[in-house]
Amino acid sequence: MLVVGAGPAGAELGRCLAQAGVDVCVIERLPDLRRAAFSSAAMPLAAMQEFGLPAQVVGARWNGWKLLGPSGQWRAWQQDHSLGVVLDFAALRCWLSEQMQAWGGRLHLGWTAIGTEPSVDGGVITHCRDAHGLSHSIRSDWLIDASGQQRALIGDGASGPDPLVSGVGLEWLLKVDQQQWSRWQGALSFVLGSQWVPQGYGWVFPMQPGVLKLGVCRLLDPGRTQPGLQSLQQQLMDQLDLADAEVLDRHGGLMRSRVCRRDSHGHGRLLALGDAVSTGNLLGGEGIRHAMTSARVLGSLLQQPRADLIDRYRQALRDQLGWRWNLTGRLARRTWLGLHSPKADQRLDHWLQILEKCSANDLSALLFDYRFERFGLRALPYVLGLGR
Numbered sequence: 001m002l003v004v005g006a007g008p009a010g011a012e013l014g015r016c017l018a019q020a021g022v023d024v025c026v027i028e029r030l031p032d033l034r035r036a037a038f039s040s041a042a043m044p045l046a047a048m049q050e051f052g053l054p055a056q057v058v059g060a061r062w063n064g065w066k067l068l069g070p071s072g073q074w075r076a077w078q079q080d081h082s083l084g085v086v087l088d089f090a091a092l093r094c095w096l097s098e099q100m101q102a103w104g105g106r107l108h109l110g111w112t113a114i115g116t117e118p119s120v121d122g123g124v125i126t127h128c129r130d131a132h133g134l135s136h137s138i139r140s141d142w143l144i145d146a147s148g149q150q151r152a153l154i155g156d157g158a159s160g161p162d163p164l165v166s167g168v169g170l171e172w173l174l175k176v177d178q179q180q181w182s183r184w185q186g187a188l189s190f191v192l193g194s195q196w197v198p199q200g201y202g203w204v205f206p207m208q209p210g211v212l213k214l215g216v217c218r219l220l221d222p223g224r225t226q227p228g229l230q231s232l233q234q235q236l237m238d239q240l241d242l243a244d245a246e247v248l249d250r251h252g253g254l255m256r257s258r259v260c261r262r263d264s265h266g267h268g269r270l271l272a273l274g275d276a277v278s279t280g281n282l283l284g285g286e287g288i289r290h291a292m293t294s295a296r297v298l299g300s301l302l303q304q305p306r307a308d309l310i311d312r313y314r315q316a317l318r319d320q321l322g323w324r325w326n327l328t329g330r331l332a333r334r335t336w337l338g339l340h341s342p343k344a345d346q347r348l349d350h351w352l353q354i355l356e357k358c359s360a361n362d363l364s365a366l367l368f369d370y371r372f373e374r375f376g377l378r379a380l381p382y383v384l385g386l387g388r
């Protein structure tokens with residue numbers, strides 16, 4: 001089995017297959033998994049437990065939420081127990097890959113997959129280039145595209161009724177003093193409103209004592225001129241009184257997902273998983289645990305009889321992500337693409353007022369489990385796009 005990409009999806013699949021005794025090789029174009037750690041990597045506690053992730057991949061824990069709304073009002077929700085973690089994304093990738101190798105899987109860093117062709121014996125040949133520019137061809141029975149939103153082998157597919165929706169994010173790692181740290185630690189903080197980030201949002205997450213993640217992201221709207229993310233980021237830093245912080249690292253990336261997930265999940269001996277089949281959720285810009293879920297689903301199917309594998313995989317993954325998934329995509333598109341006017345700001349403020357009455361747990365259930373029904377009829381018009 002050859003897996004292309006050692007992100008959460010590919011490395012988790014490698015780990016599952018190697019643990020089951022399958023001969024697996026993962027190639028990753030990054031020469032070092034500590035580089036380009038683009039993800040903010042917030043995750044609910046349940047997912048940590050579900051995937052058995054150790055303390056060494058955790059940057060910080062959080063037990064509450066803070067939201068700055070369009071009207072300039074901060075709202076806070078707190079629980080007395082931990083609700084989630086901010087992962088060290090680089091440490092996560094390293095740990096998953098090390099686990100895979102400990103179970104006998106192989107990892108080639110600095111290798112880029114550039115194309116495939118069927119092999120005469122019914123398998124597949126993948127053409128790659130290593131870190132020195134040397135070409136290699138690897139034959140495998142199955143090939144898995146876990147290259148994330150780049151979809152390096154499976155491709156983007158035709159743009160039909162369910163087009164790819166793109167979001168772009170920029171994040172800076174900030175070194176802050178004790179006073180600033182205590183202001184932001186223990187909570188996921190979001191900045192919502194068109195005057196802060198039109199068609200998107202900003203965030204401040206605790207990373208580790210004295211280090212914060214400050215980010216901005218938005219959905220791409222070809223029909224509108226959008227201000228540069230870097231200037232929005234700088235503005236946010238000033239507005240949140242973080243202008244004096246030292247910038248330790250700058251990173252960012254794209255998320256591209258289809259709202260209804262009508263992606264090709266594979267053809268022939270090629271299968272795809274993670275962001276390559278739209279498991280990145282655009283509502284909260286969140287995809288690590290969903291990418292790992294897709295790896296678990298596919299990993300288990302690959303160990304069973306493989307008749308109708310692609311259809312069974314698509315269905316099993318859809319079942320796993322649940323019926324609420326499409327709603328979240330619609331809500332994301334509506335909320336973020338529409339957030340560029342005072343009217344949209346008012347609507348968002350109204351929604352935040354509704355949320356004031358809930359607990360931090362409820363908010364987690366909404367943003368991580370997509371349990372809109374907890375908010376009953378008050379939330380339904382908004383979710384369905386009928387709200388004021």
Ligand SMILES: Cc1cc2nc3c(=O)[nH]c(=O)nc-3n(C[C@H](O)[C@H](O)[C@H](O)COP(=O)(O)OP(=O)(O)OC[C@H]3O[C@@H](n4cnc5c(N)ncnc54)[C@H](O)[C@@H]3O)c2cc1C
Pocket residue numbers: 004005006007008009010027028029030038039040041042043111112113114146147148149150152168169170171217252253254255273274275276279280281285286287288289291
């Ligand atoms: C700015 C930003 C913030 C985010 N914040 C969060 C968050 O807070 N919480 C959360 O859960 N999710 C977050 N996400 C989303 C999350 O990071 C992704 O959904 C997740 O990483 C997807 O995992 P993956 O393994 O499918 O893809 P990736 O993590 O993208 O992994 C794909 C891997 O494939 C490699 N690759 C690509 N092409 C090739 C090739 N041709 N050959 C070899 N290797 C290749 C890449 O180098 C990469 O390592 C964020 C994303 C962005 C952009």
